[in-house]
Amino acid sequence: KLRHFDWKCFSKALPVKSFSKKGTISGWWDIAINSCSEHGGGFLSDPPAKPNDAAVPFHPIFPPSEMAASAPSPTSFTFSKRLAILNSPKLLSGFTLRFSHNPRWPAPASTSTSHRRPALKISSVLTSPDKKLINEETFVSRFAADEPRKGSDVLVEALEREGVTDVFAYPGGASMEIHQALTRSTVIRNVLPRHEQGGVFAAEGYARASGLPGVCIATSGPGATNLVSGLADALLDSVPLVAITGQVPRRMIGTDAFQETPIVEVTRSITKHNYLVLDVEDIPRVVKEAFFIARSGRPGPVLIDIPKDIQQQMVVPNWNQPMRLGGYLSRLPKPPSNMLLEQVVRLISESKKPVLYVGGGCLNSSEELKQFVELTGIPVASTLMGLGSYPGSDDEISLQMLGMHGTVYANYAVDKSDLLLAFGVRFDDRVTGKLEAFASRAKIVHIDIDSAELGKNKQPHVSICADIKLALEGLNSILEEKRYVGNNLDFSVWREELKEQKKKFPLSFKTFEDAIPPQYAIQTLDELTGGNAIISTGVGQHQMWAAQFYKYNKPRQWLTSSGLGAMGFGLPAAIGAAVARPDAVVVDIDGDGSFIMNVQELATIRVENLPVKIMLLNNQHLGMVVQWEDRFYKSNRAHTYLGNPSNESEIFPDMLKFAEACDIPAARVTKKGDLRAAIQKMLDNPGPYLLDVVVPHQEHVLPMIPSGGGFKDVITEGDGRTKY
Numbered sequence: 001k002l003r004h005f006d007w008k009c010f011s012k013a014l015p016v017k018s019f020s021k022k023g024t025i026s027g028w029w030d031i032a033i034n035s036c037s038e039h040g041g042g043f044l045s046d047p048p049a050k051p052n053d054a055a056v057p058f059h060p061i062f063p064p065s066e067m068a069a070s071a072p073s074p075t076s077f078t079f080s081k082r083l084a085i086l087n088s089p090k091l092l093s094g095f096t097l098r099f100s101h102n103p104r105w106p107a108p109a110s111t112s113t114s115h116r117r118p119a120l121k122i123s124s125v126l127t128s129p130d131k132k133l134i135n136e137e138t139f140v141s142r143f144a145a146d147e148p149r150k151g152s153d154v155l156v157e158a159l160e161r162e163g164v165t166d167v168f169a170y171p172g173g174a175s176m177e178i179h180q181a182l183t184r185s186t187v188i189r190n191v192l193p194r195h196e197q198g199g200v201f202a203a204e205g206y207a208r209a210s211g212l213p214g215v216c217i218a219t220s221g222p223g224a225t226n227l228v229s230g231l232a233d234a235l236l237d238s239v240p241l242v243a244i245t246g247q248v249p250r251r252m253i254g255t256d257a258f259q260e261t262p263i264v265e266v267t268r269s270i271t272k273h274n275y276l277v278l279d280v281e282d283i284p285r286v287v288k289e290a291f292f293i294a295r296s297g298r299p300g301p302v303l304i305d306i307p308k309d310i311q312q313q314m315v316v317p318n319w320n321q322p323m324r325l326g327g328y329l330s331r332l333p334k335p336p337s338n339m340l341l342e343q344v345v346r347l348i349s350e351s352k353k354p355v356l357y358v359g360g361g362c363l364n365s366s367e368e369l370k371q372f373v374e375l376t377g378i379p380v381a382s383t384l385m386g387l388g389s390y391p392g393s394d395d396e397i398s399l400q401m402l403g404m405h406g407t408v409y410a411n412y413a414v415d416k417s418d419l420l421l422a423f424g425v426r427f428d429d430r431v432t433g434k435l436e437a438f439a440s441r442a443k444i445v446h447i448d449i450d451s452a453e454l455g456k457n458k459q460p461h462v463s464i465c466a467d468i469k470l471a472l473e474g475l476n477s478i479l480e481e482k483r484y485v486g487n488n489l490d491f492s493v494w495r496e497e498l499k500e501q502k503k504k505f506p507l508s509f510k511t512f513e514d515a516i517p518p519q520y521a522i523q524t525l526d527e528l529t530g531g532n533a534i535i536s537t538g539v540g541q542h543q544m545w546a547a548q549f550y551k552y553n554k555p556r557q558w559l560t561s562s563g564l565g566a567m568g569f570g571l572p573a574a575i576g577a578a579v580a581r582p583d584a585v586v587v588d589i590d591g592d593g594s595f596i597m598n599v600q601e602l603a604t605i606r607v608e609n610l611p612v613k614i615m616l617l618n619n620q621h622l623g624m625v626v627q628w629e630d631r632f633y634k635s636n637r638a639h640t641y642l643g644n645p646s647n648e649s650e651i652f653p654d655m656l657k658f659a660e661a662c663d664i665p666a667a668r669v670t671k672k673g674d675l676r677a678a679i680q681k682m683l684d685n686p687g688p689y690l691l692d693v694v695v696p697h698q699e700h701v702l703p704m705i706p707s708g709g710g711f712k713d714v715i716t717e718g719d720g721r722t723k724y
Helices: 064-070 151-161 176-183 196-210 228-237 280-295 308-312 326-331 338-350 360-376 408-416 468-480 492-504 518-529 541-549 570-580 592-608 623-632 655-661 672-684
Strands: 028-030 059-062 166-169 214-218 241-247 273-276 301-307 354-358 380-382 398-401 419-423 443-448 462-465 534-537 586-591 612-618 666-669 689-694
Touching: 151 176, 151 280, 151 308, 166 176, 166 196, 166 570, 176 241, 176 308, 196 214, 196 228, 196 241, 196 570, 196 592, 228 241, 228 301, 241 280, 241 308, 273 280, 280 301, 301 308, 338 419, 338 443, 338 462, 338 468, 354 360, 354 408, 360 419, 360 468, 380 408, 398 408, 398 541, 408 492, 419 468, 443 468, 518 541, 518 586, 518 612, 518 672, 534 541, 534 570, 541 586, 541 612, 541 623, 570 586, 570 592, 570 612, 586 592, 592 612, 592 655, 612 672, 655 666, 655 689, 666 672, 672 689
Parallel strands: 166 214, 214 241, 241 301, 273 301, 354 380, 354 419, 380 398, 419 443, 443 462, 534 586, 586 612, 612 689, 666 689
Antiparallel strands: none
16 A cells, blocks of 8 residues: 655646655556545545455556656546545545556556445435436437537536536636536526625525525636635535536646636535546536535535536546445444434433424424424424424424523523433534533433534433434334333423523513614514515624524524624525525525625626515624624724714615615615514515615624523623623
8 A cells, every 4th residue: 555655756647736745656556546435435544444445456557667768648647537635524535546548558457346345225315305306217418329518518417417407607717618508508597696605605595495405606716715605604504515616727737827726625624525527527427426425414515626628528428327435325324223212212201301402404304303392292492503493483392592692491491401302413612602511410312414423512321323304203103102111201390490481581672762673673574474484694693683583483494604604695595595496485684794795696686586585684883793892892892883984874885775786676764663564565575675774783682691601601681782
């Protein structure tokens, strides 16, 4: 096994300086380093995972003495296998690199396959909502089966075969071929964003609202790097996403060419997997693998980087290439053990104060979760990502959101519980606060599809790596058969205790004359939409109020940047949601700080005629930072005022002018008495609409547990009008 390579000896064939490694190699070799698809991954210097998992032997193509005379020209080298750079806790690093055989060289000895794992059958490992995939037997191509076509056309048809109907793509020099191919597609619609960040956030909104992988496309260099925030956001929030980037031609990689960025290296730690395609024949397989990886197991983003000359190369594609994901498939979770599930039910039957703590991992198992709650009567507290997985309007069971800005009664329930059922969560710091104090009295059951999350932040008493849907189905089956002993799961006394906490510490807000409380604006929107709208947000105070005061009764109607906290998310995410679900009412509840970060996407909304409603809570400040300044920095303002310091009485910038510039109807409301009619007018408008709601900047998001604190530190009173 080779531990070091001198890649410079291949410099003519591989002008990729980012791959340069020091070391020596005594001859030209047929390099076949198994990727994760063959032996479960690992770096070049890693030993095999098991004795039977040894890498394929290396075979010298000709001896060192013949190197000088026989060394092939740069054109003699082509890539016929995958070069996939990975670095993620979800998918181990590895790559395959093979040089084509030269007929003048001795053929390598036949390679034994006895060391490789048998091919694994792909079973039901997809976590996204079911969608009938394109039937390969009935798919009708624009091309004859044996007709050569450009790599870009192969890419577009590969997307069509994955069921893609919408992409969010911004063109540039290295991706022009892809856009030309998109114009030849009668299946795929391109929604043209006005910035690549808008495109990737829109693709996220599409994925979050539909459960299907979102697709965005950008050019090389700055186009590709503009996708970074969206990729990181999708990884943290487990959103299925396929990002495709153009790259400079292969011969120019590593030369600091115009608009060259090693985007595979840049995104290595913020993608679930990524590819650099160096053989046009690999495109069908790579696309198939990318979509499978994006939506299977714990969903996440996958990036495919395609050099321009690969896009231009002519090829007759082979659509029957099998996926090479044996190692990945072997690490996907198996169905949960009945023994472990029965242990969970036993713990439930022995408990007096159980609480469900549900997160984004439950979004695809909402019905199973509701059935579990019906069978047990256990109260439900949700993370920011989990809102909608259980109906928020069920006042008997729902404790709404827990964590830093969660309800007092949700945090009280976790603090006093004797059993915490953590389903599809990762014990994020914004939920737990001080880890030692979080659920300190409780036994903890943690079920998650990602084994890396089990015990990462909080050590559970019982951990199960499984799909939440399958786990809940198993638990429900055991509960229905009454295979347990104990108190017959009567938790009415516990629910009454929590009901008293709800009465004592309800979500509330104060009013000051005719000023509009931002909480009231969201509450009114909830009433007028019947709680049925799809809501997107930016990040800040408005995000937390939207989580608190809008009741989410169904999964995928709440779209927000949770783990990364990316301002500017709300408007483009609403675009993606409107494209994915054209019959739904889509409202972007935004703050003036977040909104202006991607305000250019108003043009996309107008051109595409998307009926996106924008309810802007405009306080002329970075509200959440102001709240922290008030609480912890003696109200010292440090660049958090977003208005015009020379004229603080005017609204600046004038958001209505932005809307007017994009031919979008807009209005401003400043008085509480006018608010309901203004919101109703916005909702009644058949197309896009912007409502600028002017709110006071002194409001604080409460309750609040300071960062690093525990339930005993919860703050329930005060605002910016108070001195601290």
